[in-house]
Amino acid sequence: MDTLAYGTVKAMFNVAASIFFREIRSTGASQVPEKDPVIFIVGPHANQFVDPGMVLITNPRQFAPLMAKSSFxxxxxxxxxxxxxxxPVIRPQDLASKGKGTVRFSNDGTRLIGTDTQFKEQVAARDLISLSKTLKVQVAEVVSDTELVLKSPMATESVESQEEDAPYKIIPHIDQSKLYDQVHKRLSESGSIVIFPEGGSHDRSEMLPLKAGFAIMALGAMAEHPDISVKIVPVGLNYFHPHKFRSRAVISxxxxxxxxxxxxxxxKQxxxxxxxxxxxxLEAGHEGLKSVTVNAPSYDTLMIIAAARRLYRPVSEHKLRLDQVVELNRRFLLGYKHFENDPRLIELARKVQAYNNTLKYFGLRDHQVERTKTAPLNAVSLLLTRVARLLGLACVGFPALLLNSPIVLLVSIISRKKQKEALAGSNVKIAARDVLATWKVLVVAVFAPILYGFYSTILFITLYFSKHHEMGLGRIFGWSVASYVAQPFLHYAGVRLLETGVDLYKSLNPLLLATFNPGSAAHVRTMREKLSDDITSFVNENGPSALEDFDPHRFDNLEQRGIFDGSTIPWLGHDRSLFNFHSSSSSSLASSSSGLTSSSSDDGKKAIKSA
Structure with missing residues (x-):
């Protein structure tokens, strides 16, 4: 593999990820074998083409990803x-074709009967016949142009649901021997590959059933090359709002x-x-992925888990790192599943939901509740200070927002269009949010340089026609080139200013509540404190029965090995310092922006997948 090309692509993804995400952390990378052949199994597949890039920038090994041939x-x-x-992986669904005529099931569900069909010409044994997004049957034998024998008889319900003739698609069986040969060769050379065993990307709250491909590849490679020892390394992609700009991610x-x-x-037998x-x-790989992901049965459950995690008080209270937040979410989910039928937990979940509804009513986030404790007079002073800063940021940031508006508009139009297309073609996606981040990044990568060129051209024309008597053509051209080079940095600075402005705006609501409705603020704080006591007591009392390695001191130590802190472009600075205010009046804003306190982080509501 061309190391220079690989490094170039990795650097490009590093830049893109550092712009799109506010923070990226990776854990456990030190466990990756240095020399053995490795198959990295990655899940959940929450962000289409962004996911391979996240593995690329955090993986200590150079690898080859498996990718659908259609993506090439x-x-x-x-x-x-x-x-x-x-x-390249040839996916049968990419080669699906419309069948001639219509089909229906035989009365016993063992055959497909065609009308005006040409099965002998279009269909072969082992092909799939797709009658809908969810109903597919495999062909065992082509009897005639109008009759197919199915590999497995259909259930009575399925037969009854397809009583009338229906259109169908033919999904051909693909011989993947060439693919396995390529993989075996790479593994025999102590190489590594990356595979997403769920198949396509999705936006569900838990992983899809894993396909057996990685297991067949590993066993086949070792059967063919007895001198190698293949290792399967699970990689969990844990996104906070995976499709949103300036979110956070943990790669475990x-x-x-x-x-x-x-x-x-x-x-071999x-x-x-x-x-x-x-x-x-396959089961070993699945267990491995479960150990590095958060898999909730629904988003409602995930939100309750995240809220309970924020309310839980570790023995040593301090800001949790992002990777610790994800790990605590995972452990809370395990405990939740263990006690889900326990009346005490059901009652706690009801209280958590009531607390969330109260926060929603007052327009607060959990990490803002303690900030309503500010005395009314101090709250007024802090409120006026932040409003003034917000107005100042608006004056500085509005021109940047205006200049970036064509890109913002294009991103919105194209990503939403691709989202609709993906949703229409899938039977596993909920809202097809898994394609949004990919297309946001691609649109910016393609059209931002074009927009910068357009602005530089305008500058060149303006200088040429207004001052060409005073400036030479070379100087005018030089200024235009300098403008093109500077624009990405200026636009990025504008994005960061806007981000800081949004954080400032979000910090106003608790100050307004403390100023104009201190009684309600006190009620919310009391409600939170009581619920926090109840959750902490329940967890510390019952944790050992749900988790063998339960330890209330587990997150006392901030220092853990194998951590990569995600300001991936050092010369741009870390999010906690660039454009943040360091006065005492805004210290709470900085912690709000980080979203990593044990009782904070609204992002934790959707610590998804463990996308």
């Missing part, structure tokens, strides 16, 4: 895939899973022993 045809994505030496690397020699021998070996490795 996309502009920008295709070029990047080529530079990374990505391994789990303990490597060793492919047992016993499984390889079973794989074929038949039921082979299937058993694949199932064993």
């Amino acid at each position: 045809k996309k502009k920008v994505i295709g070029q990047l895939a080529t530079l990374l030496k990505a391994i 690397y789990g303990s490597p899973v060793t492919v047992e020699k016993e499984w390889v021998e079973m794989y 074929g038949g039921s022993a082979k299937r058993e070996a694949i199932a064993a490795l």
Whole structure:
């Protein structure tokens, strides 16, 4: 693999990620084997083409991603895939074609009967016939142009739901032997690959069932090359609002899973022993991914878990790092599943929901509740100071917002269009938010340089026609080039100013409540303190029965190994210092922006996937 090309692509993703995300952390990267062949299994697949980039910038190993062959045809994505030496995967659904005529099930559900069909010409054994997004059947035998034998008989309900003739699509069976040969070769050379075992990206709150491809690849490689020892490394992508600009992310690397020699021998035997070996490795990989992700059965459950985590008081109270927030969410979810039928937990969940509704009523976030304790006179002073700063930022930042408005408009139009297309073509996506971040990044990457060029051209024309008698053509051209080079930095500074302005605006509401409705503010604080006591007591009392390694002191120590702090462009500075105010009056704003306190971070409501 071309190391220079790989490094270039990695640097590009580093820049893009540092702009799109406010903070990125990675944990456990020190566990990645340095020399053994590795298959990185990554999940949940929450951000289409952004996900491979997140693994790229945090992974200590150079790898080749497996990517749908259809993606190689996309502009920008295709070029990047080529530079990374990505391994193309032919997906059967990408080759689906419309079948001639219509079909219906036979009465016993063992066959498909066609009308005006040409099965002998269009269909082959092992192909899939798709009658809807959710109903697909596999062909065992083509009997005639109008009759197919199915591999498995259909349930009575499915037969009854398809009583009338219906249109259909043919999804051809693909021989993936070439793909496995490429993977085996790379692994035999102690290389590494990245695969998303869920298949396509999605926006669900938990992982989809894993496909067996990675297990077959690992076992097949070791069966073909007995001298290698393939390791499976689970990688959890934990996003806070994965599709939103300037959000946060934690990339967690789990303990490597060793492919047992016993499984390889079973794989070689074929038949039921082979299937058993694949199932064993698949289950091991699934358990590995569960250890580095947060998988909630629904978003409502995830929001309750995140709220309870914020209300929980560790023994040593301090701001939690982003990776600690994700880990605490994961452990809370495990405890929630263990006690989900316990009346005490049900009552606590009801109280948490009531507390969330109260916050919503007053327009507060959990981490802002303590800030309503400010005395009314001090609150007025702080409120006026922040309003003045907000107005100042607005005056400075508005021109930058105006200059960036064409990009903002394009991002909105194109990403929403792609979202609708993705939702229409999927049966697993909820709102297809998984494609939004990808298209936001791609649109900016393509059109921002064009916009900068347009502004530089305007500057050149303006200088040429207004001062060409005083400035030479070379100087005019030089100023235009300098303008083009400076614009990305100026626009980024504008984004950061706007971000700080938004944080300031969000910090006004608790001050307004403290000033004009101190009684309600006191009620919310009391409600929070009582609920926090109840949750902390319940967790500390019952935690050991749900988690074998439960320890109330687990998060006392801020220093942990294997941490990569996500200001990935050092010369741009860290988010906590650039454009933040360091006076005492705004110290609470800085902690609000970080969103990492044990009782804060609204972002934690959607610490998704553990997207």
